[in-house]
Amino acid sequence: MKLGAAGMASSAWGGCFSSPKPIPGKILGASVKVGHLLRSGSFPIPEEIGEKSVVIVGGGIAGLSAGWKLQKAGFTDFTLLELENEVGGNSQSGGNDYSAYPWGAHYLPIPNPESAYVRELLEDLHLIEGYDSNHLPIYDEYSLCHPPQDRLFIHGRWQDGIEPKSSLSAEDKLQFERFWKIVDRFKKAKGSDGKRAFAIPLVLSSRDQRFLALDKMSAAQFLSAEQLNSKYLIWYLNYCCKDDYGATIETVSAWAAIHYFASRIGVGANAGPQSVLTWPEGNGHLVEALRAKISPHIHTGSLVYSIDSQPDFSHVDFFDLATQRSFRIRAQNVIFAAPRFIAQQTIPKLPRIQGGKYSPWMIANITLKQLPAEIMDSFSWDNVIYESESLGYVVATHQRLDRLLRGTVLTYYCPLVDPDISKSRKMLLERTHEEWVDLILKDLQRPHPSIRQYIENIDLWRWGHGMIIPTPGYIWGETQQDRLRTFQKIHFAHSDMSGISIFEEAQYHGVQAAESILRNLKTTHHTQNAYEFPI
């Protein structure tokens, strides 16, 4: 709260003597232009450039993970085509003189025992250093989030942890207790098929109707059925749903909301259940590690605009943004690792399925010049503001070990959660830099009245289709099997297939697609060419 007092004094002076200069910054984001180019469909006639065993479309976590698995198997005849100039998708990152920072996903929770691919990746990257005598993974200490991990600004002061603790009535506390009991029950619950009720990846979850029924109602309906209505609890659950799904409890299915709490049981020899792995650049750290392993196969700035699917192969046509020329690859297999709604546009023969809804997000990276030490030392990694529209901010330099004598970067997250998504998306695109900056300042000045004078720059990223929303009926509804199904030689790999946009799901589907192709190739590989297995 030192910032509070100091801030009040300085803002008073600021108000007297100078009118503030506008805060500089840019608006970034998936090129809207390119999207329109795709829809307009006017591209040069493609030049044929030969054949590939596998073409991966999309360089997010799913696509990169597919490439990682192929490469790990000693398989080299593949190409990854990425529309943007950088791979990473929702896990992209940026950087400036002060720090690297995320433009999206910024942490990875300690993986569950069943999240085998995630553990395998972490072993490959030496983020799991080994296992102790209880077979618990030993995590790289530098990457585990250092304390203080998170805090909440509520009723004019900061508290440790995000779950509201101050000014709760006895009834509020009781409701929190009841809620955690319910979560605990679901954590331990197993279905009649013997599977955990809520697993990661979620395809490993039980299909017991007892649990799947929860996917037919909204989280809000579930809570009111359980007579949970404490305003602090509701705020907290809304915060969590917005954080993971970009939508409120009215929009998200009860199954998804419970999954958020009940699925995670991973611990390590040196990591508790609340621990997370994080880096200044967020999951950009994992992106870079994956990218480095397969970089010769990656072609960025490549807009795949048409995939002509045949029973035995596909023609993948893409437009190279740098040379403004189109190319065609004859692909024996395609791993389509971009969102499902793009698949529907790109693969004309693909049977239509009911699409999902995507939440728009605005993410800001706020560059601060050198702060007074007492403010710097008071930051947690994750800093949340009660009853704010935003999700608060994470501090990019949190994991640094040297005493910071320069500025830092705060990454500020704001999903637009209006139930009318097209309205939200329009708002996202129409708001100017200045308007966004005003909103961000208004929000941050509540806990930090003096923050404006420290801000050097604010860059914004607009995610028009930030993440799939697990609306009631989406995860376990009619389209669930259709989303997973391979179409001719096109394998799908994206977190959309699960219906929740988290690293583990994207990675799982990417690795699954690669493994399924590897299996097929192995059985027929005498008739194929261009690759060899190491064994």
Place this chain on the structure above:
Amino acid sequence: MQFLLLASAFVVATCGLIYELIAGTLASYLLGDSVTQFSTIIGVYLFSMGIGAYLSRFFNRNLIRVFIQVEFLIGIIGGSLGAVLFLLFPWIEHFRVALYALVSIVGIFVGLEIPLLLRILQDRFEFKELVSKVLTFDYIGALVASLLFPLVLVPQIGLIRTGFLFGAFNVFVALLSLYIFKKELKWVVSLKVTGFFCLTALIAGFFLSEKITSYAEQSQYPSRIIYSKSTPYQRIVVTENHQDYRLFLNSNLQFSSKDEYRYHEALVHPAVSGVKSPCHALVLGGGDGMAVRELLKWESIEKITLVDLDPEMTQLFSSKNILRELNQNALLSPKLQIINADAFTWLKSNQSSFDIVVLDFPDPSNYSLSKLFTTSFFKILYERLTPGGAIAIQCTSPLVARKSFWCIDATLKSVGFMTTPYHAYVPSFGEWGFIIASHQPFQIVKPFCPNLRFVSEKSFASMLQFPDDMSSIPVKINTLNNHCLVQYFESEWSEYSH
């Protein structure tokens, strides 16, 4: 009206004495030797009042106006005297010049007050009555001030606030006179505005004075400050009291020159005596050069690397005469290489190995210090230590902070070190703890230096014994992702200080 004017005489007299007392108290605080300070301050102040009285003859017109203006000036200068001296002290070299100059200015103005008041009142009283009344109230004011000051004002309100409060009384007297004589005065409005401006400034000073004191911080130190500086990393303060030099970092005592030899001998020599022929030593922290001084007593050590975060620290202890005497010019030794860097990141990126490492960091009171006591840091240290080498670590007090001490021990063990915990009594610190960490079981392999005052083979043997009230207890291991040491340390030391 007459009563009001005489009350004014009482108030201005009280104020005048208060300023004198503030100046005297402050000078004793800051410079020590209260007899000299009080004596000289009183002398200078009274003499200046004499000058003021003499100068009063040159004011012949608009006496009331002059009186009001003088009251404003006394209010502002006298009222802020304490705060200004506090703030000036760390920043200027010739503090006494500023002190006596300010005291003289206030004295001169106070000296003007009574003669002016007598002349203003001369037409309203008979002469003998006037002198009697004004001087009576004057001396009553002096008595009241001298009783209030030590009994109520300093303990209840504080030195600096008292100044602002009485400054406001002076301004109040001026405004009262303005009200009484408004018909005889010109430019009433401008005087009023000035008065209210002065009053606001003093009231603001009164309420902000806590900030001022914490900024000036002098009051925290019982001895006189001979050096102080805020660096980007910390606040460095060196005090002196009867040849006892003390170093404070962020108000925490780092050493007292009276007994630091106990601490530094205990820290350095046992470890060195356990290494056959140490050649390359590393000191992390310890920018005061005291640990280096002890290492230099060993002929076989050819090269010492000192890594301290703060360039101001190593600069201070290699340049200031008194401090160079304390560390016997250790920081100027040709064997020494000084590096100003963060110990963690430096050690991580530097591949050299060392026979002796001395960890002389401040206590792990926050995350940035606690990281230097984590498994991650100790793992790197393990790799940088030569096979027969030893690491000596200052580990806070095992008596006050028992869990903290044994937490450091457990953390060292968890990364594979053999540990040798021991403790020594350092009067200015209390019972203090150290740990030697080594790859092999540690033992003394060669005699201690002959010219030590505290540590010997015999005394070291007794340091290894831990009585029941500070013996080993089960604790968690300190890691980058739990920093349990900070929690232990905070709770143990806060209990102790209450």
